[in-house]
Amino acid sequence: EAGVAQSPRYKIIEKRQSVAFWCNPISGHATLYWYQQILGQGPKLLIQFQNNGVVDDSQLPKDRFSAERLKGVDSTLKIQPAKLEDSAVYLCASSLGPRSVFGPGTRLTVT
Amino acid sequence: AQKITQTQPGMFVQEKEAVTLDCTYDTSDQSYGLFWYKQPSSGEMIFLIYQGSYDEQNATEGRYSLNFQKARKSANLVISASQLGDSAMYFCAIVGGSNYKLTFGKGTLLTVNP
Numbered sequence: 649e650a651g652v653a654q655s656p657r658y659k660i661i662e663k664r665q666s667v668a669f670w671c672n673p674i675s676g677h678a679t680l681y682w683y684q685q686i687l688g689q690g691p692k693l694l695i696q697f698q699n700n701g702v703v704d705d706s707q708l709p710k711d712r713f714s715a716e717r718l719k720g721v722d723s724t725l726k727i728q729p730a731k732l733e734d735s736a737v738y739l740c741a742s743s744l745g746p747r748s749v750f751g752p753g754t755r756l757t758v759t
Numbered sequence: 760a761q762k763i764t765q766t767q768p769g770m771f772v773q774e775k776e777a778v779t780l781d782c783t784y785d786t787s788d789q790s791y792g793l794f795w796y797k798q799p800s801s802g803e804m805i806f807l808i809y810q811g812s813y814d815e816q817n818a819t820e821g822r823y824s825l826n827f828q829k830a831r832k833s834a835n836l837v838i839s840a841s842q843l844g845d846s847a848m849y850f851c852a853i854v855g856g857s858n859y860k861l862t863f864g865k866g867t868l869l870t871v872n873p
Contacts, residue, residue: 679859690763690850690863691804704860737802746792746859750804 650674652751654740660757666728669754672721673742679703680717681748682725683739691739697723730758761786761853763864771870772841779826780836780849780867788812788855793834795825798848798866807849810834838869846871 653672661667673680678699683691694713696704699720708715712731717723727734735758741748762785772778784793795807810818810825818825826835838845848868852861 681860683861688865690852690865691861692863693860696858696860704858739804741804741861743859746854747794747806747809748859748861749806750796753802753804755802 652740652742652749654738654751654754656754657752658755658757660759661730663732663758664729666726667730667756668727669725669738669740669756671723671725671740671751673723673740674749677742677744677749678720679743680723681741681743682715682723683741685737685739685753687736694725694738727756730756732758734758761788761791761855761862763851763853763862765851765864765867767867768865769868769870771872772838774843774871774873775840777837777839778841778869780838780851780869782834782836782851782864784832784834784851784853786853786855791853791855793825793827794852794854794861795823795834795836796850796852796863797845798850800847804850808836841871843871843873845869 680697682694685691697717715725737753739753740751764783791812793810797805808820808823822839824837848866850866852863
């Protein structure tokens with residue numbers, strides 16, 4: 649089966665600019681997750697979707713981060729405006745049950 | 760709330776030897792699952808092994824086994840016959856209840872020496 653797709657793989661922006669990341673989960677996986685992984689740490693959940701509804705966004709900085717999953721398939725995560733501390737790898741994952749499959753991630757550098 | 764503790768920031772092992780990576784957890788859920796993921800320098804999270812809280816036998820997947828001690832709340836990963844390609848970050852993670860979001864530890868950097 650095809651894996652979780654993410655784009656872009658790398659992005660460099662200046663602070664206060666905006667950026668968007670895209671994720672296409674494994675076909676048929678109802679649950680989609682966005683994680684943020686800061687260098688030297690484990691991934692932290694930003695938002696979880698079940699089909700096109702939000703299950704958990706308690707750790708999403710809603711003043712600057714937004715995410716959507718229209719039609720319950722692919723998803724977009726946006727940061728506007730970016731801060732230096734947003735430099736991280738953004739991992740998308742999808743699942744049918746307890747086991748999540750991760751995409752390759754997007755490495756964001758904010759200068 | 761769930762928590763994962765990995766106390767080994769880095770570990771070294773000789774090629775072909777076995778190594779144990781430690782993981783302890785805390786959860787209020789009666790039903791939960793424990794995972795180990797490998798993250799090479801490329802950045803992708805690769806699933807290694809899963810243990811359910813009600814599984815009576817320790818999980819095994821090829822060279823990987825999970826030493827699950829429920830009373831001690833530990834879920835250590837054992838890698839047998841280490842290979843150079845095993846050099847990577849290793850993360851322990853937990854899911855609980857009906858929400859399958861993962862809570863990760865800080866990871867252990869494993870280096871396999873030739």
